[in-house]
Amino acid sequence: MIVTTEQSVPSLALVGGRLATTGEKATVTIQDGRIAEIAGPGSAQAAEQTIDIKGCLISAGFVDLCCNLREPGNGQKGNIASESRAAAHGGFTTLCASPDTSPVNDSGAVTNLILDVAATRSSVRILPIGAITRGLEGELLSDMAGLAGAGCVAMGNGSRPVRNARVLRRCMAYAQTFGLTVMFSPENQALAADGYAHDGLVASRLGLLGIPEVAETAAIMEMLLLAEETGVRLHLSQLSCARSVEMLVEARRRGISVTADVAMHQLLFTDDALSGFDSRFHVRPPLRSESDRKALLAGVREGVIDAITSQHQPHDSAAKQAPLAATEPGLSTIETTLSMGLLLVERGELSLQQLLRALTEGPASVLGRRAVIEPDAAADLCVFDPARTWAPSASTLCSAGIHHPFPSRSLPGVVQLTLCNGETAWASEPERSPIR
Amino acid sequence: MTAQDSLQDSLQDSPQNFPQGSPRTSLQLTGEGQLRHFLTLDGLDRALLTDILDTADSFIEVGERSIKKVPLLRGRTVVNLFFESSTRTRSTFELAAKRLSADVLNLDINTSATSKGESLSDTLLNLEAMASDMFVVRHAQSGAPHFIAESVTPGVAIINAGDGRHAHPTQAMLDMLTIRQHKGRFDGLKVAIVGDVLHSRVARSQIRALNELGAAEVRVIAPATLLPRDVESLGCSVEYDMAKGMKELDVVIMLRLQKERMEGALLPSEREFYRLYGLNREKLALAHPECIVMHPGPINRGVEIESAVADGPQSVILDQVTNGIAIRMAVMSMAMGGQMADRNRQSEERKTL
Numbered sequence: 001m002i003v004t005t006e007q008s009v010p011s012l013a014l015v016g017g018r019l020a021t022t023g024e025k026a027t028v029t030i031q032d033g034r035i036a037e038i039a040g041p042g043s044a045q046a047a048e049q050t051i052d053i054k055g056c057l058i059s060a061g062f063v064d065l066c067c068n069l070r071e072p073g074n075g076q077k078g079n080i081a082s083e084s085r086a087a088a089h090g091g092f093t094t095l096c097a098s099p100d101t102s103p104v105n106d107s108g109a110v111t112n113l114i115l116d117v118a119a120t121r122s123s124v125r126i127l128p129i130g131a132i133t134r135g136l137e138g139e140l141l142s143d144m145a146g147l148a149g150a151g152c153v154a155m156g157n158g159s160r161p162v163r164n165a166r167v168l169r170r171c172m173a174y175a176q177t178f179g180l181t182v183m184f185s186p187e188n189q190a191l192a193a194d195g196y197a198h199d200g201l202v203a204s205r206l207g208l209l210g211i212p213e214v215a216e217t218a219a220i221m222e223m224l225l226l227a228e229e230t231g232v233r234l235h236l237s238q239l240s241c242a243r244s245v246e247m248l249v250e251a252r253r254r255g256i257s258v259t260a261d262v263a264m265h266q267l268l269f270t271d272d273a274l275s276g277f278d279s280r281f282h283v284r285p286p287l288r289s290e291s292d293r294k295a296l297l298a299g300v301r302e303g304v305i306d307a308i309t310s311q312h313q314p315h316d317s318a319a320k321q322a323p324l325a326a327t328e329p330g331l332s333t334i335e336t337t338l339s340m341g342l343l344l345v346e347r348g349e350l351s352l353q354q355l356l357r358a359l360t361e362g363p364a365s366v367l368g369r370r371a372v373i374e375p376d377a378a379a380d381l382c383v384f385d386p387a388r389t390w391a392p393s394a395s396t397l398c399s400a401g402i403h404h405p406f407p408s409r410s411l412p413g414v415v416q417l418t419l420c421n422g423e424t425a426w427a428s429e430p431e432r433s434p435i436r
Numbered sequence: 437m438t439a440q441d442s443l444q445d446s447l448q449d450s451p452q453n454f455p456q457g458s459p460r461t462s463l464q465l466t467g468e469g470q471l472r473h474f475l476t477l478d479g480l481d482r483a484l485l486t487d488i489l490d491t492a493d494s495f496i497e498v499g500e501r502s503i504k505k506v507p508l509l510r511g512r513t514v515v516n517l518f519f520e521s522s523t524r525t526r527s528t529f530e531l532a533a534k535r536l537s538a539d540v541l542n543l544d545i546n547t548s549a550t551s552k553g554e555s556l557s558d559t560l561l562n563l564e565a566m567a568s569d570m571f572v573v574r575h576a577q578s579g580a581p582h583f584i585a586e587s588v589t590p591g592v593a594i595i596n597a598g599d600g601r602h603a604h605p606t607q608a609m610l611d612m613l614t615i616r617q618h619k620g621r622f623d624g625l626k627v628a629i630v631g632d633v634l635h636s637r638v639a640r641s642q643i644r645a646l647n648e649l650g651a652a653e654v655r656v657i658a659p660a661t662l663l664p665r666d667v668e669s670l671g672c673s674v675e676y677d678m679a680k681g682m683k684e685l686d687v688v689i690m691l692r693l694q695k696e697r698m699e700g701a702l703l704p705s706e707r708e709f710y711r712l713y714g715l716n717r718e719k720l721a722l723a724h725p726e727c728i729v730m731h732p733g734p735i736n737r738g739v740e741i742e743s744a745v746a747d748g749p750q751s752v753i754l755d756q757v758t759n760g761i762a763i764r765m766a767v768m769s770m771a772m773g774g775q776m777a778d779r780n781r782q783s784e785e786r787k788t789l
Contacts, residue, residue, distance in 0.1 A: 199665050200665060200666065201666050201669050203664070203665070204664035204665055204666055204667060204669065204670060205478075205640070205669070205670060206578055206579065206602050207578040207599075207600050207601030207602035207603070207637055207640055207664075208578055208579075208601075208602075209601075210664075210665060212665070276463070276582070276586075277578075277579030277582045277583060277586075279583070318555065321555070321557055321587065322555070322556060322557070322583065323556070323575065323577040323578070323579050323580035323583045323599075324577065324578065324579045324583070325577045325578065325579075325600070326556075326577060
């Protein structure tokens with residue numbers, strides 16, 4: 001979705017804001033989709049257009065390693081147009097699209113379809129993840145080289161496990177041949193079985209079927225050993241346990257090329273959220289204990305966990321309107337991810353810099369990309385007012401999925417402006433936005 | 437207090453915590469603390485549990501009359517919604533509703549709506565539209581009655597007749613009534629629950645009730661594969677060795693063992709289970725001589741319990757069945773009372789507006 005135009009677009013200056021990373025006042029000037037200049041207050045070159053962003057912070061646009069756009073195939077849950085607009089509303093400018101679509105993104109044709117739709121309907125950059133096994137069945141290798149050629153930035157198996165260790169080993173070896181990054185959500189299916197909640201106090205009390213931590217850690221151990229042997233670049237998606245963070249530290253010490261992410265909701269909520277059988281909090285991996293939450297936060301603070309993802313999973317209302325076990329897992333989070341992070345900053349559990357690193361540079365580096373504000377970088381920017389609050393509701397959210405974690409609560413952090421390649425992807429006050 | 441208010445309160449009490457889930461106590465109680473649904477024993481205090489037992493006591497006498505009816509639910513429609521088959525529980529609920537003079541509709545959902553692809557919500561909304569006043573719900577999934585009471589038909593009184601592994605509150609209360617009849621108290625009692633606690637909604641509700649009513653000790657006796665994780669957090673101690681666990685017991689409650697447990701690699705065989713955890717005369721002799729023997733039924737003779745014990749002098753298993761009707765009459769009439777109070781208040785609020 002990189003648009004090159006022959007005639008030059010008027011230059012744009014964002015005036016009166018502060019750089020989120022340093023807190024310094026700065027005027028950011030954008031020309032032809034790229035950052036032209038970052039200057040101190042009053043010293044910027046004249047631009048053809050200016051926007052006053054007083055009181056706001058300017059960050060690089062957020063990068064999401066795990067987002068479900070539901071297109072092709074699941075139109076009742078969302079589509080590329082609705083979910084990319086939601087992403088822009090949440091300050092995201094780059095989305096990795098999960099291969100778990102229908103049909104599965106296991107061929108160049110599906111990748112092309114996604115990119116074609118994105119080119120016309122998405123105002124943010126969409127980077128498809130290719131299915132590493134055909135149909136995500138975990139049995140046969142997909143055409144990985146072809147998928148990469150069509151534009152997939154990494155290979156993964158969506159939220160489904162590759163049950164067979166021999167297949168997993170060959171997936172890694174084949175991906176390594178082409179220098180591809182593999183992304184897996186670690187879950188040992190035999191140990192997870194029919195579970196849908198953390199195997200802990202709440203599950204014991206409510207009689208919920210539990211998924212023990214060892215379902216995740218046993219899968220991570222297997223993946224780390226195979227990654228070490230094959231030399232593939234491994235990314236572990238959506239960690240949920242304290243022990244997983246320890247294993248990650250140890251693996252890095254051994255020199256294994258491994259990165260990891262955690263979903264934002266894992267940093268805020270615990271299995272306690274299920275204590276009223278609230279099906280919104282049916283997520284996978286499940287929300288775990290307070291000590292797991294603390295360890296995951298420490299992992300983000302220390303940079304052991306590279307990225308925070310939205311793990312955005314829009315659903316139609318019927319998917320959540322059933323007894324807990326019969327509902328589909330997933331929260332609609334991409335529009336509240338920044339606000340959730342700012343709540344953690346308010347509580348002193350993360351610094352603003354740690355939060356933004358995990359939403360920008362961290363995930364970008366997993367993909368071998370960058371997300372920084374510097375001259376000549378793509379003008380992918382998120383301008384947000386950390387002091388303003390908003391209340392997520394069916395009328396304020398753009399996503400087709402309205403099962404977000406915070407009904408009737410106001411949240412800090414309003415995204416005022418999202419620019420992708422210098423173009424407006426989201427503006428909270430459209431009259432002040434630059435013309436596209 | 438509405439759900440919203442208590443959410444607000446819990447936020448103010450502990451600013452460090454985010455709203456997590458929805459509060460459960462307010463779901464089944466009216467603003468005045470009356471029962472309006474009966475979903476779980478969690479959040480119900482000793483006074484209310486005692487109230488249920490006392491009300492049930494008053495209904496036992498009704499069962500002894502020649503005309504076994506009181507007009508408390510006359511003109512009300514009770515729908516027995518059994519998404520999982522059951523003979524005993526359904527018949528006692530049906531009898532209880534009829535003795536309260538309600539109109540009763542029995543629906544075996546396994547063979548009707550859901551097999552045509554209709555969703556649970558749609559089935560219930562249709563039944564509500566037929567002006568039902570109470571749903572008695574049994575469902576294979578934990579939390580199904582909560583879901584119905586909270587999101588589908590909050591204006592219909594929901595009685596949980598057993599949901600997944602979560603709760604079977606009327607069963608636990610009829611057990612409490614039986615214990616009170618035989619022991620006259622809960623203080624100081626030592627009670628053991630033996631067998632498949634992991635899959636048992638009955639055990640979870642019993643542990644909760646015994647703790648709230650003041651039993652001295654609740655032990656669970658089972659191999660580790662049949663216990664939920666951190667089971668002690670429910671309010672019980674764990675004993676793997678049944679001979680040790682039987683010491684000084686006043687009440688022993690045996691749980692039913694499903695045959696499927698062998699297939700799930702939870703147990704090697706019925707024979708080994710019976711040898712280690714089945715209740716026979718020798719093991720019972722280790723308990724207090726006055727120890728009563730209970731079982732929620734249906735009994736697997738020779739798997740959990742020896743016939744001589746099940747039919748023996750210490751067994752109160754059939755008393756449990758009799759008490760089941762009285763407890764269900766108590767809970768149904770109390771929940772209907774709370775539901776009516778709620779409806780009246782709402783209609784008065786509408787008038788004043």
